[in-house]
Amino acid sequence: MGKRHIIINLWNWAFHSKISRKISTVFFLFLFLSVILTYFSYRYVSREYVLSNMEQHSRQTLTSIRSNIVEMVENTNNSYNLLLKSGISDLTKLPLSPAERKYYDNYLFTVIDSYNHLDSIYIMNLKGQIYGVDKFSIKTLVIQTVTEAPWYQRAMAAKGSCILSLRAGNIFVPDYSEDFLSAIRVINDLETQKPIGFSIMNIPTSSINQTFDHVFKPSDIEITLYDDSGGIISTYGSISEGDVHHNIFHFIGPDSPYYSLNGREYLSAGIYIPEYDWKLTATFPLKYETALSTSLLRISFWIFFINIVLMLICVIILAKSIQTPVSQMIQAMGHAESGDFKPVTVRHPASELGLLEIHYNHLIEQIQFLMNRLVQEQKLKRKSELRALQEQMKPHFLYNTLDTIGYILLTGDLNQAYDAITALGSFYRQSLSKGRPFITIEQEIQIVKDYTALLSLRYEELFTTTYEVDETLNQHEIIKLLLQPLVENSIYHGIKPLGEPGIIHISVKRQSDHICIAVSDNGIGMEENLIKGLLSSASPSAKESFGLAGTIERVYISYPEKGSVEICSKKGMGTSVIIKIPF
Numbered sequence: 001m002g003k004r005h006i007i008i009n010l011w012n013w014a015f016h017s018k019i020s021r022k023i024s025t026v027f028f029l030f031l032f033l034s035v036i037l038t039y040f041s042y043r044y045v046s047r048e049y050v051l052s053n054m055e056q057h058s059r060q061t062l063t064s065i066r067s068n069i070v071e072m073v074e075n076t077n078n079s080y081n082l083l084l085k086s087g088i089s090d091l092t093k094l095p096l097s098p099a100e101r102k103y104y105d106n107y108l109f110t111v112i113d114s115y116n117h118l119d120s121i122y123i124m125n126l127k128g129q130i131y132g133v134d135k136f137s138i139k140t141l142v143i144q145t146v147t148e149a150p151w152y153q154r155a156m157a158a159k160g161s162c163i164l165s166l167r168a169g170n171i172f173v174p175d176y177s178e179d180f181l182s183a184i185r186v187i188n189d190l191e192t193q194k195p196i197g198f199s200i201m202n203i204p205t206s207s208i209n210q211t212f213d214h215v216f217k218p219s220d221i222e223i224t225l226y227d228d229s230g231g232i233i234s235t236y237g238s239i240s241e242g243d244v245h246h247n248i249f250h251f252i253g254p255d256s257p258y259y260s261l262n263g264r265e266y267l268s269a270g271i272y273i274p275e276y277d278w279k280l281t282a283t284f285p286l287k288y289e290t291a292l293s294t295s296l297l298r299i300s301f302w303i304f305f306i307n308i309v310l311m312l313i314c315v316i317i318l319a320k321s322i323q324t325p326v327s328q329m330i331q332a333m334g335h336a337e338s339g340d341f342k343p344v345t346v347r348h349p350a351s352e353l354g355l356l357e358i359h360y361n362h363l364i365e366q367i368q369f370l371m372n373r374l375v376q377e378q379k380l381k382r383k384s385e386l387r388a389l390q391e392q393m394k395p396h397f398l399y400n401t402l403d404t405i406g407y408i409l410l411t412g413d414l415n416q417a418y419d420a421i422t423a424l425g426s427f428y429r430q431s432l433s434k435g436r437p438f439i440t441i442e443q444e445i446q447i448v449k450d451y452t453a454l455l456s457l458r459y460e461e462l463f464t465t466t467y468e469v470d471e472t473l474n475q476h477e478i479i480k481l482l483l484q485p486l487v488e489n490s491i492y493h494g495i496k497p498l499g500e501p502g503i504i505h506i507s508v509k510r511q512s513d514h515i516c517i518a519v520s521d522n523g524i525g526m527e528e529n530l531i532k533g534l535l536s537s538a539s540p541s542a543k544e545s546f547g548l549a550g551t552i553e554r555v556y557i558s559y560p561e562k563g564s565v566e567i568c569s570k571k572g573m574g575t576s577v578i579i580k581i582p583f
Helices: 002-015 019-085 088-092 098-114 152-158 205-213 242-251 288-337 352-411 414-435 441-458 484-498 528-535 548-558
Strands: 120-125 130-134 163-166 180-188 195-204 222-226 232-236 258-262 266-273 278-285 438-440 463-469 477-479 502-511 514-521 564-569 575-582
Touching (some): 019 088, 019 195, 019 205, 019 258, 019 266, 019 278, 088 195, 098 120, 152 163, 205 232, 288 352, 352 414, 352 441, 441 484, 441 502, 463 484, 484 502, 484 548, 484 575, 548 564
Antiparallel strands (some): 120 130, 120 195, 163 180, 222 232
16 A cells, blocks of 8 residues: 555645646656657567568569469460361371371470470370480380379360379489470370370479569569478578478468468468469568668657657647646536536645635635525515506506596496495405415406406497406416506507507416417507517516506516517507416
8 A cells, every 4th residue: 555655645646736836847757758669669560560561572573473374274285276286186097107197396396496385295195105305315114004193084084175284203213314294185086086195295304493583573572382292392492591482381371372481581381273273382581671762761750650649649639638627617617607506526636726616615605605695685586576566557547547537527327436435445356465466367368357347448449349258267366467558558559549449358368388478459469669679578568557567567567478469460450468377
């Protein structure tokens, strides 16, 4: 625990205290890592660069050699087709006359000269008799009959196709100067199509090695060509450790057409030749000096680039260590502007940013306390404004009603005056409601009925009032005098200027979790600018008006979160005021 405690203390001292100390620590750490990375990168890149180039080079080289070998064998097949057309089947009818021998000797030598990769051609009948031409000396058979040849069954099974065999399966006395590869084909009678003999066309290893000369110098590489039985057909070049490529012979085949093995100084690679089931292997020297001299500029550039990247990472980490807590504080300030006062998490109180976070949290607590006090004061103020507005409406209504009664008295109709006074008494009995700010919907509807009855005495046949009230909502309480100002607005500002009788429709319905109260008329309608002004909470007339604007303001005061007012109106097409309050 003692060592762990020391490490933790060192870590906190370096990274969780002073910003300058953190910057210095991180900078030196990354500088040290940069030097180490540069050193190992240099060593790794130098070797990987050489290996990558040699890997690609070896694959291309072996592919090119394979193509040359296949082309050489295909040329041998072409030469056989030429012999077949010239009557080569006659050579199986041994012995030949001196004239015939002279003719075929000249002809076969001409073929050998045309295909310079051949050094001899032999024709052998089924009795084991042989005839041939050779650039050096005629070879002698060591077998008595053709059936003793190790390739006899394969050649017969090939039915005229070419088979390849190293040194013709050793059917000749081994007194020749160099190895050779034999292309053997059965010769069929032209009429019966039955086998009558075999053609053996020999390709010396020197001709095979010439296909390698187009690609390499002997000092650059060692190449070995294996036949289908694993015997060595040809070996080319010589280096001190040239036999290392024999180790990969068994890893090459139809399932793995290319294989390579990296050594300290050499790269061994092999490729499969599917046309003849052969394998071709090679050993390439790794020349670091040449590769390094050509790639020194690149390595220098990459070292510089890596250092720049490391420095950039260092700067990013430092910036992040400072940016993260600052960003959290900025985000918290943004929430505070929206009224969401949340403290930030203090991770490292000993650092400058930690102290800043602590002081910010203290400030947030003080602001939240003051905001709560201000909200409570505003609620009390708005309730006082609502009560004052409601109290102002009573004398306003009384003034309008007394004006109506005075008008009736001037007409001399005492009965109507009595009815007006009775309706006025009923109105105030309902509206006073023992001083409560909320009354039931049933009581509010009765207030509207008393009010319209009073106005009907003065304005006979000016308007007709219809009601559509859900009776299940009668006992639900709403703010007092909610409908009367809307009806008054419809009469005086909607229907009366129309100059003809109008209709006022009052509906009270439930919609989901709201009660929808609507007052509609078919009056003159309202301008769009007037509607926007009435609905604006900043409207200066809202706090002074007793009518529609004051009613809208009272709705917003009484139902600050779920109350809403909507005005639907067009000039000359009437007005609908829709109030939604929570159920």
